[in-house]
Amino acid sequence: MARLARSDWVDAAYARFSEDGIGAVAVEPIARMLGSTKGSFYWHFADRGALVDAVLERWRELETEDLIRDVDRIENPKERLAALLDTIAHRTAMRSGERTLYADAAAAEVSAAVAAVTDRRVQYLEELLVATGIAASESHRRAVIVVAAVIGFQQLVASGWDAGADPRSLVETLFALATDHPKRPET
Amino acid sequence: MARLARSDWVDAAYARFSEDGIGAVAVEPIARMLGSTKGSFYWHFADRGALVDAVLERWRELETEDLIRDVDRIENPKERLAALLDTIAHRTAMRSGERTLYADAAAAEVSAAVAAVTDRRVQYLEELLVATGIAASESHRRAVIVVAAVIGFQQLVASGWDAGADPRSLVETLFALATDHPKRPET
DNA sequence: ACCTGAACACCGTTCAAGT
DNA sequence: ACCTGAACACCGTTCAAGT
Numbered sequence: 051m052a053r054l055a056r057s058d059w060v061d062a063a064y065a066r067f068s069e070d071g072i073g074a075v076a077v078e079p080i081a082r083m084l085g086s087t088k089g090s091f092y093w094h095f096a097d098r099g100a101l102v103d104a105v106l107e108r109w110r111e112l113e114t115e116d117l118i119r120d121v122d123r124i125e126n127p128k129e130r131l132a133a134l135l136d137t138i139a140h141r142t143a144m145r146s147g148e149r150t151l152y153a154d155a156a157a158a159e160v161s162a163a164v165a166a167v168t169d170r171r172v173q174y175l176e177e178l179l180v181a182t183g184i185a186a187s188e189s190h191r192r193a194v195i196v197v198a199a200v201i202g203f204q205q206l207v208a209s210g211w212d213a214g215a216d217p218r219s220l221v222e223t224l225f226a227l228a229t230d231h232p233k234r235p236e237t
Numbered sequence: 238m239a240r241l242a243r244s245d246w247v248d249a250a251y252a253r254f255s256e257d258g259i260g261a262v263a264v265e266p267i268a269r270m271l272g273s274t275k276g277s278f279y280w281h282f283a284d285r286g287a288l289v290d291a292v293l294e295r296w297r298e299l300e301t302e303d304l305i306r307d308v309d310r311i312e313n314p315k316e317r318l319a320a321l322l323d324t325i326a327h328r329t330a331m332r333s334g335e336r337t338l339y340a341d342a343a344a345a346e347v348s349a350a351v352a353a354v355t356d357r358r359v360q361y362l363e364e365l366l367v368a369t370g371i372a373a374s375e376s377h378r379r380a381v382i383v384v385a386a387v388i389g390f391q392q393l394v395a396s397g398w399d400a401g402a403d404p405r406s407l408v409e410t411l412f413a414l415a416t417d418h419p420k421r422p423e424t
Numbered sequence: 425a426c427c428t429g430a431a432c433a434c435c436g437t438t439c440a441a442g443t
Numbered sequence: 444a445c446c447t448g449a450a451c452a453c454c455g456t457t458c459a460a461g462t
Contacts, residue, residue, distance in 0.1 A: 053426065078454050088455080090427050098455065165398040191406045194393075195386050195414070202389025203381070211352040219378045227382070227414050240445065265435050275436080277446050285436065 054086055056094045060104045067105045075102055110167050113141075118174055127181035132225060134178070138200055139221045171197050175228075182229060196228050241273055243281045247291045254292045262289055297354050300328075305361055314368035319412060321365070325387055326408045358384050362415075369416060383415050 062083055066074040077098055081088050095101050117137060124130040172193045179189040203220060207213050249270055253261040264285055268275050282288050304324060311317040359380045366376040390407060394400050 076454065077456085087428055089429070089458085092456070092458095093426060164396045168393055168396070168398040191410050194390070194400070195407070195410045198389030198393055199382050199386040200389065201392055202385030202387065205388055205392065206355055206381075206385055209351045209355070211355040213381070220382070223378050223382050223414075227410075263435065264437085274447055276439085276448070279437070279439095280445060 054084060054090065054094070056104075058084065059091060059094055059101060060108065063101050063105050064108055067109070072102060072105070075105055077101070106164070114167050114170055127178060127183075128229070131178050131182055131228060132221075134175075135196075135221050135224050135228070139224070168197065179228060184229065192228055196224055199224060199227075241271060241277060241281070243291075245271065246278060246281055246288060247295065250288050250292050251295050254296070259289060259292070262292055264288070293351070301354050301357055314365060314370075315416070318365050318369055318415060319408075321362075322383075322408050322411050322415070326411070355384065366415060371416065379415050383411050386411060386414075 059080065062080050063075045066076075066080060075098070077088050077091050081091055091101075117134070121130055121134045121137065124133055172190075175196060176189045176193040179192055180186055184192065200220075203213070246267065249267050250262045253263075253267060262285070264275050264278050268278055278288075304321070308317055308321045308324065311320055359377075362380040362383060363376045366379060367373055371379065387407075390400070
C-alpha cells in the first residue's frame, strides 16, 4: 500500500494502547490495520519494544506533562490541588491504556519509563502539598498515598468492579487526605 | 512421565502465578515443568481459562479469606483494623501474583472473580470502620480509598518504582485516613 | 529508501492414536 | 482413564528479494 512514516505506526499503536493497553500494541494486527506488513514495521523499528517506547513517551506528554502545565497556571495552592484532583478523578474512566500499565511494567521492559512518570507525579504533588502548608516530612507520604489511591481506583474500575458512585466522592476523600488528617494513635 | 492429577497442574500454575502473575500461567511451559505434555493438560482442563479459574480460587482463599479469619479473632475494632492494615502492608511485597491481576482483569476473563474479591474486601473493611465508630455514610468511601491505595501502592512497587521507605509509613497514613479526617472544604 | 512474502520460534487448542 | 505427538492458528522476528 502507501508508504508509511514512523509516526503513522506510532499513531496507530497509541490508538490501540488507549483502547486496550500495552498488550494490544501488537505488530501484526497494527500492520493489518494500516494495510501494511510486519516486514515494513521492522524497517522503521528495531522491535516491538521500540514501538512501545514511542507510545509511552506520548503517554507521558499527554497524561502527565500536559496536566501539570494546565494546572500550574492557577495561583492559589489549595485551588491548584483541588483542580488537579478534579481533573485526575474525572479522567479516570478515560485513561484505559494506563489502567494496565503498572502491571505490565512489573513483567516487562516498560518499567523504567513508568517509574519515571510515577516519580514526576509524586514529586509534583509533594511540592503542591508543601505549598498548601503541609509539613515537608508529611507531604511525601501523603503524595505517595494519593497517587497510589488514584492508580488503584483506576485498576478497580477497569477490572470490572462496580464503583457505584460518582468520582466526586473520590476527589473529596483524596483532598481531605492530602490536606489534613490526624496522626495515627499509638497501638 | 508419571500420571498427573488435576491438583498437580493447579499447584504448578499457582507457583507461576505467585512469581510472575496470571500471564505466566501458560500451558506449554507448565507442561514442560511437570515433564508432561499440552495434550495431557487438555484432558484435565477445558482450556487455559479453567486453570486460571482454579488459580484465582486458591488466591481468594489464601489472600482474602485467610486474612479475614485471622484478624477476626481480635475483639477491639480499632486493634482489629490496625492488625489488618499491618498484615496487608507487610504482605505487599510478597503478593507478586496479585500485583498484575487488576490489569489482567481489565483485558481478560478473570474480571468476575477479581471483582468479587474486591467487593468482599471493601465490604469487610467498611463493616470494620463502622465498628470503630465511623459514620455509615462515610465508611464506604473510606474503605474504597484504602483498598485502592493498597492496590495502587503494590502496583507502583511492582512496576519498579522505588518507594524508598518502610511499609510502616503506609500503614500509619492509611490508618489515619480510615479512622478520622476532616471534611473537604467547599471550593 | 522502503516494502513484500516466506520462513522460523513460541504458545493455545484440537484430535487421532496409543497404553 | 490418561497421555503422546502431530497438526493448525496467532504473533514476534529475520531476511532475501523486489521496487
